[in-house]
Amino acid sequence: MAKIIDKRYRGRVPDDLDTLVQLPGVGRKTANCVLVYAFEQPAIPVDIHVHRISNRLGLVDTKTPEETEQELMIKIKKKYWLEINDTFVMYGQNICKPISPMCGVCKIKKHCKFFKSKNASL
Numbered sequence: 001m002a003k004i005i006d007k008r009y010r011g012r013v014p015d016d017l018d019t020l021v022q023l024p025g026v027g028r029k030t031a032n033c034v035l036v037y038a039f040e041q042p043a044i045p046v047d048i049h050v051h052r053i054s055n056r057l058g059l060v061d062t063k064t065p066e067e068t069e070q071e072l073m074i075k076i077k078k079k080y081w082l083e084i085n086d087t088f089v090m091y092g093q094n095i096c097k098p099i100s101p102m103c104g105v106c107k108i109k110k111h112c113k114f115f116k117s118k119n120a121s122l
């Protein structure tokens with residue numbers, strides 16, 4: 001990767017999505033991470049945490065991280081994009097875990113589709 005960046009881009013990491021995803025092994029999530037964390041450009045890196053929490057909350061109703069990214073870009077104001085990945089990853093690792101989410105202590109449960117549906121069926 002370093003050789004490619006050195007040769008093709010004169011040693012500078014590209015700062016646009018279309019160019020980044022042409023690099024070997026770089027998908028949209030990684031490219032968006034580079035934009036957000038290296039260049040502070042508004043983008044929404046959707047990993048498994050962002051995908052899961054967005055669906056649980058009911059922000060989106062999607063099957064893949066790519067679909068989630070597209071939906072979130074429509075529904076969330078651009079000024080919040082930089083914070084989404086970091087916030088959701090931290091929340092997904094600590095509260096809204098993949099298995100057994102800690103809904104009892106979750107501060108946003110009253111806004112959560114998953115929580116409402118779980119309690120409606122009790």
Ligand code: SF4
Pocket residue numbers: 053056057095096097101102103104106107108109112113114115
């Ligand atoms: S209420 Fe539960 S499922 Fe919903 S966001 Fe909180 S932890 Fe996740």
